[in-house]
Amino acid sequence: MPRAPGASGYLLLFLALFLGWGVLSPFLPAVLAERGATPAEIGVILGAGIAARLVATPLAGLLADRWAAPRLLLGATLLLGACFALGYGAATGFAGLLLVGLLQSAATGPVGALPDALAVRALNRPGARLDYGAVRGAGAAAFVAGTALAGLAVGAAGGAGVVLWLHAACFLLAAAVLPGLAAPAHVAGASGRRRALPEAVNRPPGHEARPEAGAARRLLALPQIRALLLVTALIQGSHALQTGYATLRWEAAGLSPEIIGLLWGLSVAAEVLVFLLLGRRLLARLGPAGLCALAAGAGVLRWSVMATTAALPAMLLVQPLHGLTFAAQHLAAMAVLARVAPPGLAATAQSLYATLGGGLSTALLTVVSGLLYGRYGAAAFWAMAVLCLAALPPARRLQASLAG
Numbered sequence: 060m061p062r063a064p065g066a067s068g069y070l071l072l073f074l075a076l077f078l079g080w081g082v083l084s085p086f087l088p089a090v091l092a093e094r095g096a097t098p099a100e101i102g103v104i105l106g107a108g109i110a111a112r113l114v115a116t117p118l119a120g121l122l123a124d125r126w127a128a129p130r131l132l133l134g135a136t137l138l139l140g141a142c143f144a145l146g147y148g149a150a151t152g153f154a155g156l157l158l159v160g161l162l163q164s165a166a167t168g169p170v171g172a173l174p175d176a177l178a179v180r181a182l183n184r185p186g187a188r189l190d191y192g193a194v195r196g197a198g199a200a201a202f203v204a205g206t207a208l209a210g211l212a213v214g215a216a217g218g219a220g221v222v223l224w225l226h227a228a229c230f231l232l233a234a235a236v237l238p239g240l241a242a243p244a245h246v247a248g249a250s251g252r253r254r255a256l257p258e259a260v261n262r263p264p265g266h267e268a269r270p271e272a273g274a275a276r277r278l279l280a281l282p283q284i285r286a287l288l289l290v291t292a293l294i295q296g297s298h299a300l301q302t303g304y305a306t307l308r309w310e311a312a313g314l315s316p317e318i319i320g321l322l323w324g325l326s327v328a329a330e331v332l333v334f335l336l337l338g339r340r341l342l343a344r345l346g347p348a349g350l351c352a353l354a355a356g357a358g359v360l361r362w363s364v365m366a367t368t369a370a371l372p373a374m375l376l377v378q379p380l381h382g383l384t385f386a387a388q389h390l391a392a393m394a395v396l397a398r399v400a401p402p403g404l405a406a407t408a409q410s411l412y413a414t415l416g417g418g419l420s421t422a423l424l425t426v427v428s429g430l431l432y433g434r435y436g437a438a439a440f441w442a443m444a445v446l447c448l449a450a451l452p453p454a455r456r457l458q459a460s461l462a463g
Contacts, residue, residue, distance in 0.1 A: 068240045069178050069194050072233055076174060077198035079229030081205020082212070082222045083144065089219035090147055091156060100153045104160040109422050111161045112168030113414055119169030120410025121274055123176070129406045130237045133173040137234040139166035141227035148223050170230075172409040177240065179397045180405055192390055196334025199386075203327050205229075274407045283399045284408070286457035287392055288416045290351045293450040294388050296420030297358055297443040300428040301365070308437055312369035322378050329382030337382070338390040347391040347398075348458035354388035355454060358447030366440035384447075392416065395461070 091101045119136065123129040143163035150159045179191050205225075212221045278284050309319045333341075341350055361380040364373050392412060400408035424446075431439035 068236050069181060070197055072174060072236045072240065073178070073194045073198035074201045075229050075233035075236065076170065077201040078205040078208075079226045079233065081202035082209040082229065083226040085206050086209055086213060086219045086222045087147075089213075090223065091160075093219055094147065094150060094156055096153060096156055100156070104153075104157050107157060108160050108164030109418075111164040113418050113422065115165040115168040116172055116418065117275065117407070117410040117414045120172055120176070120406040120408075123169075123173060123406035124274060124404050127403070129173050129177055130240060132406075133169070133177070134234045134237045136166050136169050136173070137230045137237075140170060141230040141234075143167075144223050144226050144230070148220050169410070172413040173406055175393065175413075176406040176409040179393050179409075180402065181240065190339060191393055192334045192338040195389075196331045196336075196338075196386075199327060199331045199334060203324070203331075274404055275411060278400065278404055278408055278411060281399055282460040283395060283457060284411070286453045286460055287351075287395045288412065289453040290355070290450050290457060291388065291392055291412065291416035292420035293446045293453070294351070294354055294358055294384060295417040296424045297362060297446040298385065299421050299424035300432065300439055300443050301362075303425055303428055304432045304439075305365070307432075308365070308369055309374070314369070314371065314374075318371065322374055325375065325378040326381035329379035330386040333382035333386035334390070338387060341387060342390055342394055346458070346461070347394040348454050348461055350387050350391035350394075351457060352451060352454040354383050354385075354391070355447045355450040357383035357387075358450070359444045362440045362444035362447065366438055366444065369437070395457070398461070 088101050088105070091104060092098075096104065119132060123132045126132070140163060143159060143166055146159040146163065147156065150156045175191075178194055209222045209225065212225060213219050215221075305322075306319055309322065314322075341353070345353060357380045361377045361384055364377045396405070396408045396412060428439065431442055
């Protein structure tokens with residue numbers, strides 16, 4: 060099987076990106092604390108960063124499509140993100156750290172959506188030896204490796220500031236990979252002329268054009284996009300309570316730090332397994348909407364168990380469901396976007412997915428989760444189970460809209 064040009068470049072891109080996130084994400088609060096931020100100030104800085112990403116991500120997607128230059132814009136955000144990350148080491152006082160945090164978050168927000176927009180179309184085509192799931196799974200594994208590397212580096216350096224340099228180096232490597240990537244939106248035919256990707260063959264004429272001012276409205280007018288965003292918001296948003304309070308739940312149940320680390324590792328391992336091996340088979344068998352329904356059902360089971368018990372045997376059984384509740388649903392979403400989003404709006408579609416799908420709902424539900432957990436404790440997980448149950452009707456609507 061001939062190898063798609065640039066496939067290994069996408070693999071290297073995702074390895075560098077997720078390695079960079081892995082070295083920084085766990086230790087950014089420690090960096091801020093070393094720079095003198097109080098716990099309350101750290102919360103404000105991180106919360107403001109989420110808001111900055113929610114604004115910057117869709118804007119970057121629109122610009123990438125309008126200029127037909129997603130790689131150029133991604134390269135710029137990577138370079139700016141690397142520079143602003145190093146800025147944490149020079150900033151002093153709350154105002155300075157907040158400013159750097161806003162700039163770094165705005166610059167790196169699009170680093171999630173733009174690589175997906177490039178990779179989904181470049182890799183999910185005939186002749187590609189690597190598919191998107193394999194590349195994304197390798198990235199998830201690199202994130203785990205990055206957290207381990209950061210721990211060793213912080214211990215050796217005696218301070219968390221070293222992760223800023225590691226993060227910047229990874230993002231610079233990712234930027235250096237970009238010029239060699241295969242063009243995502245079109246495939247060169249035998250005659251040398253550009254032809255639309257297979258997913259675009261049934262689209263109305265003109266959908267391959269660059270976006271106009273109403274690009275986001277055009278996408279939101281598609282019933283498939285609306286159904287997908289609602290399904291994603293419900294399923295991915297349901298992870299907010301788990302992310303913020305599962306460790307507290309397990310600590311209260313008497314589980315040791317080593318066991319808690321093992322449980323988190325199990326979820327990431329399941330994510331990698333689905334991305335690398337199982338996801339493509341499940342997608343081929345169930346289709347995108349069926350896979351979303353499976354993810355929703357897995358979420359109902361996962362959060363119901365979390366609401367009723369923290370016993371170790373039960374946790375060992377339900378933590379691997381993360382491979383379905385997150386990875387499988389994400390793969391289904393990528394398949395939907397590749398099928399229905401016009402090539403000229405690929406980056407805009409990915410940005411809407413990242414913002415209106417997972418980003419906004421996760422931000423809101425993170426706040427709600429704190430209130431629920433503070434009042435109801437572990438019983439708050441029942442609310443997350445209800446969210447996943449509510450995702451089943453829009454998953455059925457997604458199936459109908461894709462079939463139509």
